[in-house]
Amino acid sequence: MDIAFGHTNMDLDCLGSLILVKKLYPGYRLVKSRLIHPAARNLYNMYQDFFDFMNPKEIEEESIENVIIVDTCTADRVKEYFSHIRNPDPSILIFDHHPTENCDILGARLEGKPFGANTSFLGKMAMDRGIPLAPEEATIALTGIYADTGRLIYENVCREDYEVAAYLLDMGASLKLVKSFLETIKEEEQIAVLHGLLRTVTRTDIQGHSILLSYMELEENIPGLAAIVEKIMDIEDPDAYFAVFCIAKTKTILLIARSQKIRIDLHELLSVYGGGGHQMAGSAKIENQEGPVFYDDFCSYLEQSLTPATRARDIMTREFRTIREEMTLMEASRFLEEADLTGVPVLNGQGELKGFLSLRDIMKGRKAEQMHSPVKAYMTRKVIASDGSISIREVERIFYRNHIGHLPIVEDNKLVGIVTRWDYLEFKKRQNSRERALKNDNSPEVTASGRG
Numbered sequence: 534m535d536i537a538f539g540h541t542n543m544d545l546d547c548l549g550s551l552i553l554v555k556k557l558y559p560g561y562r563l564v565k566s567r568l569i570h571p572a573a574r575n576l577y578n579m580y581q582d583f584f585d586f587m588n589p590k591e592i593e594e595e596s597i598e599n600v601i602i603v604d605t606c607t608a609d610r611v612k613e614y615f616s617h618i619r620n621p622d623p624s625i626l627i628f629d630h631h632p633t634e635n636c637d638i639l640g641a642r643l644e645g646k647p648f649g650a651n652t653s654f655l656g657k658m659a660m661d662r663g664i665p666l667a668p669e670e671a672t673i674a675l676t677g678i679y680a681d682t683g684r685l686i687y688e689n690v691c692r693e694d695y696e697v698a699a700y701l702l703d704m705g706a707s708l709k710l711v712k713s714f715l716e717t718i719k720e721e722e723q724i725a726v727l728h729g730l731l732r733t734v735t736r737t738d739i740q741g742h743s744i745l746l747s748y749m750e751l752e753e754n755i756p757g758l759a760a761i762v763e764k765i766m767d768i769e770d771p772d773a774y775f776a777v778f779c780i781a782k783t784k785t786i787l788l789i790a791r792s793q794k795i796r797i798d799l800h801e802l803l804s805v806y807g808g809g810g811h812q813m814a815g816s817a818k819i820e821n822q823e824g825p826v827f828y829d830d831f832c833s834y835l836e837q838s839l840t841p842a843t844r845a846r847d848i849m850t851r852e853f854r855t856i857r858e859e860m861t862l863m864e865a866s867r868f869l870e871e872a873d874l875t876g877v878p879v880l881n882g883q884g885e886l887k888g889f890l891s892l893r894d895i896m897k898g899r900k901a902e903q904m905h906s907p908v909k910a911y912m913t914r915k916v917i918a919s920d921g922s923i924s925i926r927e928v929e930r931i932f933y934r935n936h937i938g939h940l941p942i943v944e945d946n947k948l949v950g951i952v953t954r955w956d957y958l959e960f961k962k963r964q965n966s967r968e969r970a971l972k973n974d975n976s977p978e979v980t981a982s983g984r985g
């Protein structure tokens with residue numbers, strides 16, 4: 534017999550992947566996990582007939598020849614199945630979208646693709662082979678993609694996620710149903726935790742990053758904590774959020790983290806705690822530690838381990854033009870035109886920043902027929918300036934709040950640079966291409982033969 538399964542505590546991406554395995558490898562029977570992730574329960578209940586799952590116990594009597602594993606390459610997450618496989622040496626094929634360098638499944642052939650969802654990986658294969666899907670199957674698969682990509686908006690999203698989503702829509706996937714399966718925060722206890730976290734979460738600046746931290750003690754683990762953490766991420770929009778839950782009943786600490794920045798690599802950060810996940814989403818389970826002690830330790834660990842954020846001084850233009858306050862508006866106007874600028878900082882004889890003159894200010898002088906007046910009569914005196922240590926996020930906030938496009942950077946009373954809208958946009962562009970390059974570097978197209 535040939536079988537396929539995903540990780541323990543099957544989630545929506547797991548189910549999406551499995552429904553496609555059934556199409557791609559029709560001879561394989563699907564085996565269900567003892568645990569189904571709370572977020573996946575409704576979909577599972579609705580569509581169980583489409584999966585036609587076997588229980589792990591039922592495979593005990595069978596001789597298993599081929600095994601397909603989806604959405605994990607960690608032995609620990611599939612041990613519940615292997616304990617029922619009598620055959621000591623089945624051939625194993627893995628399809629996984631997680632960073633696959635840590636594959637520890639004995640003798641497996643590993644196919645890795647860094648797509649946002651694992652379902653996209655199998656969906657791409659089905660699409661390329663022109664395999665038709667029933668609308669229900671397409672709905673299941675699309676739910677898996679939406680779940681793992683935050684509805685196609687997380688940083689992990691690739692072109693392929695979109696392509697496969699389009700293919701699934703063509704196959705009749707229902708967005709209405711997908712949406713209903715994605716509503717994860719419904720239970721009263723989840724809403725209570727959400728409110729509790731919103732009350733207690735703190736925002737701190739660590740190495741220039743805006744970080745959310747929370748600590749909460751729970752009597753027992755409740756389903757869907759990750760969904761609650763993501764909800765708070767949406768509301769608060771930090772660079773990263775680390776939520777520590779101390780579960781009294783099992784005496785374990787659960788750390789759930791989400792990041793929006795490639796510089797805050799959760800996969801790497803949480804590996805110290807034996808945790809795992811992606812760069813942008815990770816979790817760890819910590820045993821035998823006092824909650825408050827762990828929380829304090831973890832906060833100082835973050836202080837030491839986070840790569841510093843980019844600062845205003847890293848992106849500012851150091852070569853900039855200035856004018857003197859005694860210059861006439863006429864001269865200033867010509868100067869701006871020649872230099873092709875829309876505004877310029879104004880300095881006094883000591884080189885101190887005294888104001889900012891924009892085209893708009895010159896217009897006012899022109900209307901009043903005062904072009905021979907000195908710049909200082911028309912310049913904006915209340916210049917919004919900053920020192921170079923502020924984060925890019927703060928630069929952004931200053932631009933938006935004050936409707937300005939130039940931010941002079943002043944240090945020791947001297948103008949040392951200017952951050953313009955252009956500098957900011959260029960930075961965002963570079964950041965995006967760096968993230969893409971990094972993602973492509975990591976594309977784990979390997980055939981691992983790890984033993985474990």
Ligand SMILES: [Mn+2]
Binds near residue numbers: 546
């Ligand atoms: Mn997944």
